[in-house]
Every structure is written in structure tokens, then in C-alpha cells.
Amino acid sequence: MNTKLHLIVERDVRNFFKYRWWMAGLISMNLADLFILAIVFSRMVTRLEYFKFVLPGIAILALFASAFTIGREVSAEIRRMLHHYLLSLPVKEWEIIIGRPLAGGIRGLIYAAPMLGLAIVLSPTPRPELLIYIPPVLFMLGMGISALAIFLATVVRNFDAYISIRGLMYFILMFSSTVFYPIDVLKNLPTPIYLLALYNPVSHGADLMREVLQQGVLDPMKIISLTIFSTVFLLVSSILYYRRIRE
Amino acid sequence: MILRHLLLVVERDFRLLIEYRLFLIIRWLWFGIQIAIFGLAISQLVVLEGYINYYAAGIYVATLYSAAMFVAVDISEEAEHGVVDYLLSLPINRNILIIGRAIGGGLRSLAATAPPLVITLLYVGVRNPYTLISAVAGLALLSFGVAGLAITIVSLLKSGAKTDILLGALDAFVIRLSTVFYPREFMPEAYSAAAAVNPLTHASEVFRWALGLPYEGDPIFSMVMLLAFMVSMTSIGVYLYEKRMEGGGWTS
Numbered sequence: 001m002n003t004k005l006h007l008i009v010e011r012d013v014r015n016f017f018k019y020r021w022w023m024a025g026l027i028s029m030n031l032a033d034l035f036i037l038a039i040v041f042s043r044m045v046t047r048l049e050y051f052k053f054v055l056p057g058i059a060i061l062a063l064f065a066s067a068f069t070i071g072r073e074v075s076a077e078i079r080r081m082l083h084h085y086l087l088s089l090p091v092k093e094w095e096i097i098i099g100r101p102l103a104g105g106i107r108g109l110i111y112a113a114p115m116l117g118l119a120i121v122l123s124p125t126p127r128p129e130l131l132i133y134i135p136p137v138l139f140m141l142g143m144g145i146s147a148l149a150i151f152l153a154t155v156v157r158n159f160d161a162y163i164s165i166r167g168l169m170y171f172i173l174m175f176s177s178t179v180f181y182p183i184d185v186l187k188n189l190p191t192p193i194y195l196l197a198l199y200n201p202v203s204h205g206a207d208l209m210r211e212v213l214q215q216g217v218l219d220p221m222k223i224i225s226l227t228i229f230s231t232v233f234l235l236v237s238s239i240l241y242y243r244r245i246r247e
Numbered sequence: 248m249i250l251r252h253l254l255l256v257v258e259r260d261f262r263l264l265i266e267y268r269l270f271l272i273i274r275w276l277w278f279g280i281q282i283a284i285f286g287l288a289i290s291q292l293v294v295l296e297g298y299i300n301y302y303a304a305g306i307y308v309a310t311l312y313s314a315a316m317f318v319a320v321d322i323s324e325e326a327e328h329g330v331v332d333y334l335l336s337l338p339i340n341r342n343i344l345i346i347g348r349a350i351g352g353g354l355r356s357l358a359a360t361a362p363p364l365v366i367t368l369l370y371v372g373v374r375n376p377y378t379l380i381s382a383v384a385g386l387a388l389l390s391f392g393v394a395g396l397a398i399t400i401v402s403l404l405k406s407g408a409k410t411d412i413l414l415g416a417l418d419a420f421v422i423r424l425s426t427v428f429y430p431r432e433f434m435p436e437a438y439s440a441a442a443a444v445n446p447l448t449h450a451s452e453v454f455r456w457a458l459g460l461p462y463e464g465d466p467i468f469s470m471v472m473l474l475a476f477m478v479s480m481t482s483i484g485v486y487l488y489e490k491r492m493e494g495g496g497w498t499s
Contacts, residue, residue: 021408025415032419036438040423043433044293164273171277175284185291193284 008099057179067108071149104146144230260351352394382457395480
């Protein structure tokens with residue numbers, strides 16, 4: 001099939017490297033979280049080995065933050081009517097629509113790779129036969145997160161409002177997850193926060209990574225739930241994105 | 248005349264606050280989320296008793312720091328849009344202009360973080376109003392000092408992108424290498440040494456002392472450190488702004 005999907009994906013992946021300043025800031029934040037915050041908290045937390053606990057979670061945070069950036073580009077393109085240029089190219093609409101979250105997944109995977117490598121190196125006894133599942137699972141999660149970001153970009157029309165809501169959603173999903181604490185801790189918080197953490201894809205990604213790297217097990221239910229999350233948001237964001245660029 | 252010019256510059260900077268309404272509301276929500284979710288959750292894991300109050304005081308100081316650092320973003324955006332050249336062409340003494348910006352930026356940050364401050368005071372409780380006044384003075388010193396630091400950074404770099412990256416990196420390391428989140432007794436030696444000279448540590452300790460929370464060090468020493476930080480940063484900022492702002496040379 002003579003598809004040009006790869007060109008849309010390549011364009012978005014190339015664009016990612018234009019944000020080197022932003023990425024440098026994000027890398028600093030992730031490294032500071034890991035090598036300062038996690039180390040000090042590991043001396044304050046006695047219930048679990050905090051550094052080991054939080055390391056896979058920070059790799060997921062890195063994936064989450066970088067995959068989320070695609071929404072900003074889509075929002076800016078819609079605002080500046082740049083999507084008309086995209087539509088004028090000899091590519092099919094579905095290639096544009098599917099290419100964006102695909103690129104988002106790849107961007108997430110590229111950015112999270114060093115953190116992931118570190119998590120693998122520092123994990124007690126990683127099982128190689130399970131490690132091969134990590135890249136496709138993370139790619140799928142990254143794609144779902146990108147779809148969520150595109151969904152937001154199509155729903156919130158004002159760019160400033162989009163940036164603000166995006167930031168707020170980032171904080172809510174990050175803190176209402178099991179990246180920084182186990183789920184039983186969140187059980188003691190108000191029920192909506194606990195429920196959000198329970199169904200939060202960031203929680204599922206962090207837990208799955210922990211289980212694979214530290215316990216040597218892979219829970220198929222988590223893969224299923226991540227697949228459902230990604231599929232639902234891919235479908236919804238694709239429909240909404242199509243409607244926006246066709247307006 | 249000098250005072251009138253100074254007031255004009257301060258007022259202009261202060262008015263910019265209105266333009267950031269949405270941004271401010273989101274910042275306040277972030278602050279609330281950090282206490283209501285992260286603070287409450289992590290306080291169940293740490294061995295420090297009453298950690299949520301300790302964290303609430305610290306996170307307010309971090310919020311104030313981030314708000315004051317925003318002066319750098321403002322100046323670099325103004326430079327990109329040519330507003331700096333316009334400001335330099337005004338019949339206002341350069342020193343007055345930049346001192347006004349430092350004061351305006353500091354005051355604006357205090358005003359922008361007033362709701363989080365009130366929430367923190369209500370949540371933790373005020374035991375002694377007199378110590379609280381000293382603490383607010385300490386927080387004001389931090390705010391003016393950080394605004395001076397922001398002016399120093401942006402004047403040195405003369406680049407929006409480089410300013411962004413340095414602010415991001417500073418934000419990540421300066422906040423974490425201080426007692427905003429944790430006491431020095433739990434830090435490795437190298438981190439503790441860095442935290443000892445960090446103005447955020449001194450502001451956090453003064454604030455905790457005023458709120459009757461566990462604090463490390465001497466509040467008077469911390470106030471002196473904050474004063475020294477404010478004077479040095481404002482002086483360097485004024486010097487660099489005057490020397491480097493004219494003549495273009497800004498890069499994106």
C-alpha cells in the first residue's frame with residue numbers, strides 16, 4: 001500500500017528535537033526528582049525502598065510528559081490554521097490523523113529510553129524475556145497519552161486556556177497516580193482521588209514497570225487496561241481532530 | 248521626581264498581574280493539588296510527624312520563588328517584542344527603571360501568591376502574629392532577591408531560549424536542594440551543604456519558625472542571609488541590566 005503515514009510521523013518526530021530547550025528543562029526536572037528528591041525521601045520513608053519504588057515511575061513520567069507535547073503542536077496548528085497546509089499536502093486525512101498519536105508514542109519512547117535504561121540497570125533481576133514487552137507497551141501508552149493531548153487540543157479552542165488546562169491535567173494525572181506512592185496510601189485520601197489513581201493509565205504504566213523490573217512478573221490485565229485506554233482515546237481524538245480540521 | 252518615576256515603573260510591573268489571570272488561577276490550583284494530593288499522600292509514608300504542615304509551608308515558599316522568577320520570562324518576552332528598547336528610551340533614569348522592575352516584580356509575586364499564603368496560614372494556623380510579620384518580611388526579601396536574580400539571568404544571557412532552559416534547570420535543582428520538601432538532617436552531606444546557602448532554605452525556615460513548626464537553624468541568621476541575598480542580587484541585576492540591555496543582541 002502506498003501510504004505516506006511515515007512522512008507525517010517523521011515530521012512530528014523531527015519537530016520534537018526542535019524543543020531541545022524544553023527537553024533540557026524536562027530532563028533536569030526528571031534527574032533532580034531521581035537523584036535528589038528520591039534519594040532524600042528514601043531516607044525519610046521506612047516502609048519501602050523508596051528510590052527503587054520511584055525509579056520506574058519517573059521513567060513513566062518522562063514518557064507521559066514528552067508524549068503530551070504533541071497536543072500543544074496540534075493546538076497551535078489549529079489556532080494558526082496550519083492544518084490547511086497539512087490538508088493541502090498529497091497525504092490522506094487519515095494519515096494525518098493517525099500519524100500524530102503514532103509520532104507521539106515514538107517521541108515518548110525516545111525521551112523515556114535513558115530513564116528506562118537506568119531503571120533496567122538498577123533493577124534487581126530483570127528477566128530478559130519480559131523486558132522485550134516493555135517497548136511496545138510503553139509505545140502504546142505514549143500513543144494513548146498523545147491521543148489524550150490531541151483530544152484536549154481539539155476540545156479547548158483558546159490556546160491560553162489549553163496551555164493552562166493541559167498543565168492542570170498533567171499535575172492531576174501525575175500526583176493521582178502510583179508514581180510517587182503505593183495505591184494503599186491513596187486509599188486514605190478522598191474517594192475520587194483514589195478512584196482516579198486506580199484507573200489512571202500513568203498508575204498502570206508505573207505499576208507494570210515495577211512488576212516487570214522488580215518482581216519479574218507481567219500482569220496481562222494491566223496491558224489490557226492500557227490497550228483500552230489508548231484505543232478509546234485514539235478513537236475519540238481521531239473523530240474530534242477530523243472534525244476540527246474539516247471545519 | 249525620582250520617587251514618581253519609581254512608582255510609575257513599579258505600578259506598570261504590578262499591573263501586568265492582571266494579564267495573567269488564568270495563569271494565576273491555574274497556579275493556585277497547582278498549589279492546592281500539591282498539598283491535597285501529593286502532600287497528604289507522601290505524609291503517610293515519611294517518618295516526620297506532622298509532615299503535611301511542614302510540606303505546606305515549604306511548597307508556599309517554592310510557589311513564591313517560581314512566581315518571582317517569572318520576571319525573567321517577562322523581560323525576555325519584552326526584549327523579543329522590542330519593548331525593552333521602548334523602556335530604555337523613556338525619560339527615566341536607568342537605575343530607577345531597573346530598581347522599579349525589581350521592586351515591582353517582587354511585589355507582584357507576593358500579591359500573586361497571596362491566596363496560597365492565606366490557605367497555608369489557615370491550614371497550618373497562626374500562633375504568634377508578631378513572628379508572622381517577621382516571616383512575611385523574610386518572604387518579601389526572598390521575593391525581591393529572586394526578582395533581582397531573574398533580572399541578572401536574563402541580562403547575562405540575552406536569549407529567550409537560554410533563559411527558559413536555565414530557569415527550568417534552576418527550578419528543578421534550587422527547589423530540591425533546599426529545605427522546601429525535607430529537613431537537612433535527612434539529606435546526604437553534599438546536598439545539605441548546598442541547602443545551607445540556598446535562600447529558599449532560609450525563607451522556608453523563617454516561615455516555619457513563624458508558624459510554630461519544626462525548623463532548623465537560627466531565624467535571625469536566616470533573615471540576615473535573606474537580606475544579603477536580596478541586596479546582592481538587586482545590585483548585580485541593576486548593574487548588569489544597565490550595562491547589557493542597550494544595543495540589541497537578543498537571540499530567541
